Amino acid sequence: MATYCLTVARLQLALGHGVRRLHVSAAFNAKAKVSMSRFEPSNYVNYEKLNENVNIVRKRLNRPLTLSEKIVYGHLDDPVGQDIARGRTYLRLRPDRVAMQDATAQMAMLQFISSGLPQVAVPSTIHCDHLIEAQIGGAKDLARAKDINAEVYNFLASAGAKYGVGFWKPGSGIIHQIILENYAYPGVLLIGTDSHTPNGGGLGSICIGVGGADAVDVMAGIPWELKCPNVIGVKLTGKLSGWTSPKDVILKVAGILTVKGGTGAIVEYHGPGVDSISCTGMATICNMGAEIGATTSVFPYNHRMKTYLEKTGRGDIAALADDYADLLVPDTGCEYDSMVEINLDELKPHINGPFTPDLAHPMADIGATAVKNGWPLEVKVGLIGSCTNSSYEDMGRSASVAKQALDKGLKCKAAFTITPGSEQIRATIERDGYSKILGDVGGMVLANACGPCIGQWDRRDVKKGEKNTIVTSYNRNFTARNDANPATHAFVASPEIVTALAIAGTLDFNPEVDYLTAANGEKFKLKPPSADELPKLDFDPGQDTYQHPPAEGGSKLRVDVSPTSTRLQLLEPFDKWAGGDLEDLQILIKVKGKCTTDHISAAGPWLKFRGHLDNISNNMLIGAVNIENDGVNKIKNQLTGEYGGVPDVARYYKANGLSWVVVGDDNYGEGSSREHAALEPRHLGGRCIIVKSFARIHETNLKKQGMLPLTFQNPADYDKIRPDDKISIKGLATFAPGKPLSTVVKHSDGTKDEFQLNHTFNETQIEWFQAGSALNRMKELQ
Secondary structure, three states, rough: OOOOOOHHHHHHHHHOOOOOOOHHEEEEEOOOOEEEEOOOOOEEOOOHHHHHHHHHHHHOOOOOOHHHHHHHHHHHOOOOOOOOOOOEEEEOOOOOOOEEEOOOOOOOHHHHHHOOOOOOOEEEEEEEOOOOOOOHHHHHHHHHHHHHOOHHHHHHHHHHHHOOOOOEEEOOEEEHHHHHHOOOOOOEEEEOOOOHHHHHHHHOOEEEEOHHHHHHHHHHHOOOOOOEEEEEEEEEEEEOOOOOOOHHHHHHHHHHOOOOOOOOOEEEEEEEHHHOOHHHHHHHHHHHHHHEEEEEEOOOOOOHHHHHHHHHHOHHHHHHHOOOOHHOOOOOOOOOOOEEEEEEOOOEEEOOEEEEEOEEEEEHHHHHHHHHOOOEEEEEEEEEEOOOOOOOOHHHHHHHHHHHHHHOOOOOOOOEEOOOOOOHHHHHHHHHOOHHHHHHHEEEEOOOOOHHHOOOOOOOOOOHHHHHHEOOOOOEOOOOOOOOOOOOOEOOOOOOOHHHHHHEEEEEOOOOOEEEOOOOOEEEOOOOOOOOOOOOOOOOOOOOOOOOOOOOOOOOOOOOOOOOOEEEOOOOOOOOOOOOOOEEEEEEEEEOOOOHHHHHOOHHHHHHHOOOOHHHHHOOOOOOOOOOOOOEOOOEEEOOOOEEEEHHHHHHHHHOOOOOOEEEOOOOOOOOOHHHHHHHHHHHOEEEEEEEOOOHHHHHHHHOOOOOOEEEEEEHHHHHOOOEEEEEEHHHHHHOOOOOOEEEOOOOOOOEEEEEEOOOOHHHHHHHHHOOOOOHHHHHHH
16 A cells, blocks of 8 residues: 655644745755865755756656655666666666775775776765774773774875875764764765665765775766665654653664565655654664665654754755755655554663564563573673764763762662764763763763774673673674673663663663662652753864865875785785586585674674785684584585684685585675675685575675675575585576576485576676676776
């Protein structure tokens, strides 16, 4: 059944009566030139072109468009000729800009250097946030990171200067908060080399997480391909109040849609409930949309976005967005592919976990559920911040809870850490007293970086293998993700709930109904948190941490990579397809159950090797569960009969000229955008990954590196494959879009099975495979 979008009338009500309004045609006549950001004064917001393309497509399709369709189709390379069918065709798009975090930027810039191009074609930035380990506190941890990562930071800074890429130094903050504060705006199309890039959807942007090779395409001025997304509508009614926060919206949605329910779709929020959510709250919701596999998420332009733009020094963009307001909301009567409805008046605080972000529990139920399942009730550590929840409002609401405890003579029973999202947030919450309150209650303020959220945490309070519970305001809680301890039960909640649980010290504390005991023995309840959405004074920008590319260009600059470096390694081209079928591939590992990019290419201590393909490949699939023995990093070498680590066996096969294949389960490669999870198998001799289903980004990353990501036409065929089988992929000579490939599976007992394998390759992607990689193909076309 068709469902319907937010009307323009509702938008006008949301924006208020004082807003200047012009019809779109009048806005054309104004021809105001507004810079995309203060860092790129000569690159302009181009709503006129966006609107022109939208009108072309709307006329062609002869139907109203959703907001996400407007922004995506408005960036088509060829709006007149592009074949457009949701969930089926591939779109060729022209994104406005690229953002890269330091862990993925290393490989992206190494690939860009390999392209031989002199400068990036679109505004691009590098953000140093992933390589700072949380250990003893913000300032000292940052100083230590600058020292041990100096080689990488110098490479990124010099590469940025040479090729025209802005460089945000370590300590500046988390990429997604920096984007929200400086680069996102309603209607922009941005791609970022991090899966939580969709954070920018809180400011009406379409921001999509990609692998580094996709970023290279856009930086090279090549149209970027995206499978035309379906659109899931989430209609919000009522309004947030009390302990319920924006985080609870996405925790609830994750419970409904699961970790793969958003795959291939953009989640578009609309309805009267939107207006009760702050701009940074909307960003929280969009950020964690990555956990349901969504391509991205987005909210319609409203007065909360306008206020945020003005408060972050971008009133000129807000005024221009007002002029084009009709363009930045869904058309009346547009249709969604499916619909979720949430009444915010009825929504209760949630907590999700452990081990997966879609296991949703109302706070009222978590205690009994934990007891039933044997999850530890004692909360060892509470951690707030991260790219998902580190806004001024988040810190304020947490400080509101902490202040109540301090007033009653209490401090946190659990350890407690605070991660500011940016230098601007750090400086502002320090000025406004939030940092002192959070410190006085027992908190330690960490560096402006990702830290424990991505496993950059030198945790010492429990031993590896010790069963324990932590609660975070992060987005992911996969096994061992935060602290490398597979026995840690990580739960995800809002910052204010995490703060309350850290004070209470136990998972079964529900602040809506339960009492704490004050220092004087008095029983008291915490009041619902309250805080300003934005600071009353202007934001304090803190230290200047941005490096502009040189105005004169970087043609005379050098970017050196030492051949003896253990951190950086120039890339060699992958071999081309030999022209025939892939015969007798050895199964390297048949993976059992969930296999995220954390399982395929672990983060944490391995992050230091993200610029060195051979060294980082030593972590390939070390977290994946082997169906043969339920062990991790223990597989049988079919040539020697001995057991060894997955990377070691892969290297042995490669050295002996034996190509191999991985077999996996559902939603293979969910999680991070890290392309290392595709580069490593290719580097170590892999040719094909066969699974029941893929996560979007990982499937694309495999294609980019010349791998064959294939899916079982009949998922039950997964059960036919044995760990010691050899597999042949047939039909590559006539490889074509929409045409399945076939496989012959030879068993060690002399029997065999034959069945069909599906793929999602289009003609361009087949050319990547034949050339050996997308980068190889780019060079062929130069």
